[in-house]
Each structure stands twice: as C-alpha cells, then as structure tokens.
Amino acid sequence: MQANLSEKLKTYRISQPEYEKICDLLGREPKGLEWALFSALWSEHCSYKSSKIHLKKLFGKSKRVLQSFGENAGIVDLGDGEKIAFKMESHNHPSFIEPYQGAATGVGGILRDIFTMGARPIALANYLCFGEPKAQRMSTLVDGVVRGIGGYGNCVGVPTVTGQTHFDPSYNENILVNAMAVGYFGKKDPICLSKAKGVGNHVVYVGAKTGRDGIHGASMASESFDDNSAAKRPTVQIGDPFYEKLLIEACLEVMKKDLVVAIQDMGAAGLTSSTFEMAEKGGVGIEMDLSQVPLRDSTLTPEDIMLSESQERMLLICEPKNFAALKQEFDRWGLDACVVGRVTDDKKVRLLWHGEVICETEPEMIVSSAPEYERTYEEHQLKWPIKKAIPQKGEGVLGDAKMLNTILTSHHGGDRSWIYNQYDQRVGAATANDCSHAVGVVRLQESHRGLGVVLGCRPHVMRMDPYFGGIDSVVHPSLQLATYGFEPLAVTDCLNFGNPEKKETMTQFVAALQGMNTFCQRLETPIISGNVSFYNETKNKNVSPTPSTGLVGLRPSVENLPHDSFYKENQDVVLLTFGSSWFSGFLGEITQATSDGYLEKDLSGIETFVKKLTLASQEGLFASGRVVGKFGLLYALARMSLEGMGAQIVCDQAPFTEVFYQILLSTNDVSRLSKALLSENVSLTAIGKTQKASLQWNEHKWATEELKNLYKKGWEASFAQLAR
Amino acid sequence: MRKVGVLRFPGTNCDRDIWHAVEQVGDTPQWLWYQDRFNPKDFDSFIVPGGFSYGDYLRSGALAAHAPVMQSLKEASELGYPIFGVCNGFQILCEAQLLPGVLMRNSHLRFLDTMVDLTVINAHKRFGQKLEKGQKVHMPIAHADGCYYVSDDDLKRIQDNQQIYCTYVRNPNGSVADIAGVMNKNKNVVGMMPHPERAMYEWMGSCDGQKFF
Numbered sequence: 018m019q020a021n022l023s024e025k026l027k028t029y030r031i032s033q034p035e036y037e038k039i040c041d042l043l044g045r046e047p048k049g050l051e052w053a054l055f056s057a058l059w060s061e062h063c064s065y066k067s068s069k070i071h072l073k074k075l076f077g078k079s080k081r082v083l084q085s086f087g088e089n090a091g092i093v094d095l096g097d098g099e100k101i102a103f104k105m106e107s108h109n110h111p112s113f114i115e116p117y118q119g120a121a122t123g124v125g126g127i128l129r130d131i132f133t134m135g136a137r138p139i140a141l142a143n144y145l146c147f148g149e150p151k152a153q154r155m156s157t158l159v160d161g162v163v164r165g166i167g168g169y170g171n172c173v174g175v176p177t178v179t180g181q182t183h184f185d186p187s188y189n190e191n192i193l194v195n196a197m198a199v200g201y202f203g204k205k206d207p208i209c210l211s212k213a214k215g216v217g218n219h220v221v222y223v224g225a226k227t228g229r230d231g232i233h234g235a236s237m238a239s240e241s242f243d244d245n246s247a248a249k250r251p252t253v254q255i256g257d258p259f260y261e262k263l264l265i266e267a268c269l270e271v272m273k274k275d276l277v278v279a280i281q282d283m284g285a286a287g288l289t290s291s292t293f294e295m296a297e298k299g300g301v302g303i304e305m306d307l308s309q310v311p312l313r314d315s316t317l318t319p320e321d322i323m324l325s326e327s328q329e330r331m332l333l334i335c336e337p338k339n340f341a342a343l344k345q346e347f348d349r350w351g352l353d354a355c356v357v358g359r360v361t362d363d364k365k366v367r368l369l370w371h372g373e374v375i376c377e378t379e380p381e382m383i384v385s386s387a388p389e390y391e392r393t394y395e396e397h398q399l400k401w402p403i404k405k406a407i408p409q410k411g412e413g414v415l416g417d418a419k420m421l422n423t424i425l426t427s428h429h430g431g432d433r434s435w436i437y438n439q440y441d442q443r444v445g446a447a448t449a450n451d452c453s454h455a456v457g458v459v460r461l462q463e464s465h466r467g468l469g470v471v472l473g474c475r476p477h478v479m480r481m482d483p484y485f486g487g488i489d490s491v492v493h494p495s496l497q498l499a500t501y502g503f504e505p506l507a508v509t510d511c512l513n514f515g516n517p518e519k520k521e522t523m524t525q526f527v528a529a530l531q532g533m534n535t536f537c538q539r540l541e542t543p544i545i546s547g548n549v550s551f552y553n554e555t556k557n558k559n560v561s562p563t564p565s566t567g568l569v570g571l572r573p574s575v576e577n578l579p580h581d582s583f584y585k586e587n588q589d590v591v592l593l594t595f596g597s598s599w600f601s602g603f604l605g606e607i608t609q610a611t612s613d614g615y616l617e618k619d620l621s622g623i624e625t626f627v628k629k630l631t632l633a634s635q636e637g638l639f640a641s642g643r644v645v646g647k648f649g650l651l652y653a654l655a656r657m658s659l660e661g662m663g664a665q666i667v668c669d670q671a672p673f674t675e676v677f678y679q680i681l682l683s684t685n686d687v688s689r690l691s692k693a694l695l696s697e698n699v700s701l702t703a704i705g706k707t708q709k710a711s712l713q714w715n716e717h718k719w720a721t722e723e724l725k726n727l728y729k730k731g732w733e734a735s736f737a738q739l740a741r
Numbered sequence: 742m743r744k745v746g747v748l749r750f751p752g753t754n755c756d757r758d759i760w761h762a763v764e765q766v767g768d769t770p771q772w773l774w775y776q777d778r779f780n781p782k783d784f785d786s787f788i789v790p791g792g793f794s795y796g797d798y799l800r801s802g803a804l805a806a807h808a809p810v811m812q813s814l815k816e817a818s819e820l821g822y823p824i825f826g827v828c829n830g831f832q833i834l835c836e837a838q839l840l841p842g843v844l845m846r847n848s849h850l851r852f853l854d855t856m857v858d859l860t861v862i863n864a865h866k867r868f869g870q871k872l873e874k875g876q877k878v879h880m881p882i883a884h885a886d887g888c889y890y891v892s893d894d895d896l897k898r899i900q901d902n903q904q905i906y907c908t909y910v911r912n913p914n915g916s917v918a919d920i921a922g923v924m925n926k927n928k929n930v931v932g933m934m935p936h937p938e939r940a941m942y943e944w945m946g947s948c949d950g951q952k953f954f
Contacts (some may be wrong), residue, residue: 167852171883172793174754259752259796351751439852441883443939444792446758451854451946460944575944 029056057286091545098204116161129282136200148189172258177440178457190555213299220358228313231326305358397528411671431731469503487532502634503570515559602675622697743785754792781817791828802832823867831932848915880940
C-alpha cells in the first residue's frame, strides 16, 4: 500500500506534504480523476506556489490600467478610445525538448491569451537565450526555435517587430524561449473576460479537437531536466497556426456580435484549468460531460481529456438563445463549436462521462487552496558600494579599441538578421520600425499614433548583480522607448529562474523582483501581466537569473522617428551620461579580464530624465539616438555607423566599459538639446561630429563599409552550418 | 470610384492590408468570400491578397486554386478583367493556371522578410499603369515559396511576349531570370511576390507601393 502511494505521488508529481493537505481538504484520500486535477492545478506552472507571495507585492495599478493580473492578459487604456492587451510567457522546457513545436506553440499560446480578451493581435516579440554555439545540439536548437517562431507567427499573420537573443554557457542545457504578444482594441471592440456566469448558460467547446499531445505538460514544465529529457517529447504540444488564424477571426467576430458571456483559452493543463478557473472566478458551478468533447483519438480516457494540452482550443460561456448564431459563425470558418456542459448554481465542477458523474469538486478548494510556499531566501546585498570613477582611456582589454573587430565578428556583437529575417515583420501593414531597430514600432489603426515595443533584461547585468539587473530590466528599455519619443506605459514580465527550492535561486528571484518593482513604481510603469518559469535547471545547474520584460510606449505619431544610426552629416555627436554607476561589462566577463564597478541603486532623478528625453525626442531635437548598452560606447558608435554615416570622436572614456546610463545623440543644436535635457544627475558632452564613410575613435579609424562587413560576418563565424 | 473585389480564403492574412491600400488610392474594396461565386460585371478589377491560404497545406496556393470563388475569377479573366495577385495571391494564380510558371521553395530553403529593389520590365494597364519601363522601386518581400520557375521555352515565350512584370535587382530566392512578377498572355492577370501594400507611406520605409494600386 505504501509503495503504491509513493508510486502514485511520483506519477502525479505531488509531494508528501501536499498529499496530506489534499487529504485534509477532502476529508479523505483523493480518488480517480481528482489525482489528475490536483496534479495539474497545484503544479508550479499553474499555481505559482513558490512565487505568489512575492508577486502579490507587485505594483500593478495606474490610471491607465484597466486589467491587471488575474485575467489572460493585462489591458492598458491609451485614450482616444483605444486600448491594448499584452503579455509575455515562457515556453522554455518544451522548446528544449522539441525546439520547433516548443517555440511555435509558445507563440500560439501567447496569441490566444490576447485574442481571448477580444483584442486583435498586432505585434509579437521574442526573447531568446541560447548556450554557446558549440554546445551540444545548440545549432539545432537555434534553427528549430527560429523556424518555429517564424512558422507560427508568419502563418497566423501577426508581425514580429522586436526581439533579443543572448548567448551564455548557463543556457547550454536549458534554453529560454519567451514570447510576447500585443493586441489592439479599437473604439467599438468589447473586452471579454473569463468569469463564468449566468446559471443555465451553455458551456461551449470551440476550436481544434482534443488529442493526446501535451498530457501532463504543466507538471513537466515544473520539473528540472535530467538525462531523460528526450523521453518527455510526447508531453510537448503540436501547433497548427492555420487553425489559430481561423480561431482568431471566428472568436473576434462572435465577441463583436456580443454572443459571448465569458471565454478562456485552454493553455497549461488544458480543459482542467479553463473549467476550474472560469467557475472559480465567476463563483458558479460547471457541469460538463467529457464524452461530448470532440476527440482526435477515440481511446482517450476522461483523465487524458482533462489534461491534454492540444492547441487552438477555447472554452466559452454563451446564452442558449445565442448558440445558433455563434455556431453559424464558427461553421463559416470551418471550426467545431459544441455544447459540452452548463453553468450551475452549486459552485461545484461536476464532470460526467456518458451521463454518469465521475468527479465532483469545489473549484474554490482546488484553485484557491493551492499551496503557497515561503521559500527560503536571503536579503540581497548590493555589490560594489565603494564609489569609483568611470574608467578613462584605461589599459587592458576594456581600453583596447582594436577589440571592436573581435566583438563585431562574434555571435555576441554581430548581426542578428539571420534570425529576424525569418520572421514576417510587416504583415498588418502597420510596422514603422522592424526588428533591425532598437524599438519595434507599429502604427495604431484608428488614431495613427505610434506604439513602441521593446524587451528588457540583460543576462550579463543579472549575473553581475540580480538586484541591479532587475532595475536594469525596467530602466534600460524605458530609456530606449524615451530615446525614440515613446512614453513608457506598462510592463509585462517573464521571470525565468532556476530551482526555487534552492536558497540561492530564491535570493536572486526576490532581489530581481524588488529591483524591477521599485523602478516600475518610480517610472509609473505598472507590471500588468506575466509569468514565472522556475526549474530552469539541468543536472543541478541553474540558468542565469533572467527576468525578461516587455515594455510598451506611446508616441503621438510614427512620422519622423529618430534613427538608430547616424544619417546626417556634420552634426554634433553628444554623449548624455546619467548618474555614475558603471561596471566592466560584457567584454570584461567573456574575456575574464576584469570584474569591477560601482553601483548606485537609487538612480536619483531617473524619472525626470526619462520624461525629458521623451519630450526632447518628440520635439525632434536630435536626428539619431541610441542607448549605449552591451560592450559600451565604442560598440554603440560602430552600430550607429553601419549605414555609411560615421563620426569623428575624441573621448577619454574607456571604450568598452558599460555605464548606467549613457545615450548617444546627433544634433544640430547642442545648446537647445542641453537646455531640454539637463537635470539632476545628467551631464552632456559633445564628443565629435558625424562624417561620411568612416568612424574615428581618437587615433583609431575604421571605414563604415569595413564595420558593416565585420558585423555581417559575426553570425556565420559561430553558426556556419546555419548561415546561407 | 472603382470597385475592387478582394478575395478571402481561410488563412489569407494580408486581406485587410490590401483593403486599406485600395481605400488609400481612392477606390472601393469589397470582400469576395472563397465559398461564394460573384458576377464579374459588378467590379472594375480583382485582387488576390497574400497569406497562408489553407495553411499552405499540400502546396502553397494549391487548395485555394480550387475554391468556388476561383470559378468566377476564371470567368472574369476570360472577360479580360484586371486581376492582381500578391505573394500567396501570386501563388494561387499560378496554381490556377491563370499565370505561367510555378513558385517553389526559396533556394536557401528559409522564409525571408527583407526590403528589395525591383526593376519594372513591363507596365500593367491597371495595376501599375503609372510605372515606367526600367523604373526602380523599393518594397518588402516576405515568403518561403518565392522561387519562380518556368522552363527555358516558356521563359523565352514570356520574354518575347513582354509578360515579365518586374525583376529583382539582387535575386533573393533563386527565381529564374530574377523574376519577381509576371503577366498572363493577355496581360490582364498579373502577379508578384513583393508586397506593394506594405510600402504605402514613408514611415513604412517606402511609398513606392502606391503606384501599384
């Protein structure tokens, strides 16, 4: 009997204390289908049991926020009758097991979170972390993930407008694939929520038929990897973007016609989570006959049906009188829509199999009573509290301007167009800035204003210090938005960390979240949606802490955006420096030459600086701009010179030190610019002039054509077998 | 004001973009659903937009070519109405044999989205009538199956009959003779892989596309 129980706990990935809690709640042992329900809904993936305590503290409200956590995605009011919904989500574990389908269904899943709310998806972004190019399977993983993202996004017809890709050995055996989607509501588009209501209403299953794929996917994603990860392949879902495209059109149509009371997609833990969450949120019961669910495989058991993560399916609530009209619309798009149950008043989820009750539980008991853990962590201590000046000229690697050639031809500093050119960046005919720019930009359909989309989190900064890295995940992208004239509005995040049962991981998690949250509050950019991905760990090795963020910003128009390259000749090149924090940066890390710096966690005055920069940009006070990032000043100058217009620069700062924060601008009017931008903690120095065809840095000189050639070579040097 | 029929198949995803482009140049678009027939006389011309009709299953454009709406489109073609296919629309028109040649997987076997330069070889009487021979235009491509193929004999025939619409300045996909767009023998039907509807304003990176509508 005892052996039997431990076997069962293992199968359902339920711990002994959790088992005892379940027995307490039920007043007996769980039986039959209940095992599967608890397994899915109490998994880390669905219940957020290790992070909930900390997530509750997040800043999530502002006058613009219409919907925050608790729904499929957050919603921000843009004014003028326009709204957007957006969210970012991870698909790390499936992508490592089966890169094409893992990445593709990651895109599919995040899109469903958006159009479930009634918003038409208008932009995608993706944040990818890979291991070293030479690591086992890495070329295959990179190839599969990129093809998967493209294969899904291109077909479904949503443009990918921005992204980031990082490489580090900590991702060798656990890559990260995070996808973000943004959806649009025009003046007449209704917001749909997932709260089930109306006793006697139909529970309707729409979309693809249920198959065997993805069964136990949620609990798989809540475990660390071992040598047997290949054996988990059947737990990965298979996507069909064509079906999703039809589902988008049909769902948006029935929502617009007001035929839907509530709707939720079937994501992690499939039918289980949608049924229980819809019932729990609405404070109602749901009675559902699983034998009515359309199946791809007639041998599926009720447990399989409840746990299948087959893609492109939705559960919705509809008034009986509207069902015929609803079905007609789904028929028109060639999709199934069938009644599988009804809303009841007894606050119970009752599951039937050919009319016979097989399970009856209170959703409240399973959803709200899910365990919450206060995992052990330590208060974080910020590194480098002793003030040191930003290094000048300097010796060693960080002072050696010739290192620029090495950086440009590496996979860290080289061209990424091999990746993003496989994504359709312009479908929708609204893209003003594609992936080649620092900020992706789409034009809003009705008001013609610009929406900027940018991702944050720099793993090398996280590795330096998780608290500061958390700050940087918000501040760096906010400065990028501001540079191109977008007022930062709100944040979504995807918190990728290792094993939360380890103190070291939880310490990183808490520190990063505190850093992010403090600056979200300061910059008035609430965190409105997101997800947590723990157990990014293989054979006891955690990935770098990686709380990726997605920010959106608003600009009055998409005309006259500042360029991210130099393009006007004989303009002054201005270096804006905020504060005095710095560190030896990515070059110091990868060459293992040095690790040094000074960090000031207050960043006093950053709010004013972001506001002033946004306005100066909107007023057109500079022609080109770029936030200096990874690899420091000289690398940023090189990137700005790739289009053929370079600059002559005289500057004493060490070329590859990374300062928090610096921005390069080119302008005709330095005095007007300084009047507009000077404020607390901000200094402004003219360091040179733009000039045609070459970049000069003190005594060093490169032809812009040469820089471009080096930059283009970077990808092929590391992924020769993938480059065409 | 000209009335332009815009075809929609399951999986078409550039339909709304084409709609806006047609409106932008002052014409009136009207949807034509794939299951429905239509009377050509109600329209001035027709556009088959891009996307992934039927999810590209079997072969891009192959299933759409047999949808009911295509029967009416064939009648329209026989009556000499102008018909314009963009990207997947071009593939559908080739599969329906309203245009010569076929579109195969790009020679590098990957989807490619990038801006390209095109040379106009022969103008079309309705779609691109303001374009001049030899003119260069700039706009994006975004496709996996854009490698145009015709046999040597057919190539000579379409060259002699001035059926080549536009060519790539730098061939991005392995197309025969750098062909980006072609016309049928009667020159009422025209198709191209690049997307003029994505080059309608300066902020899109080019407004050369306006000349194609």
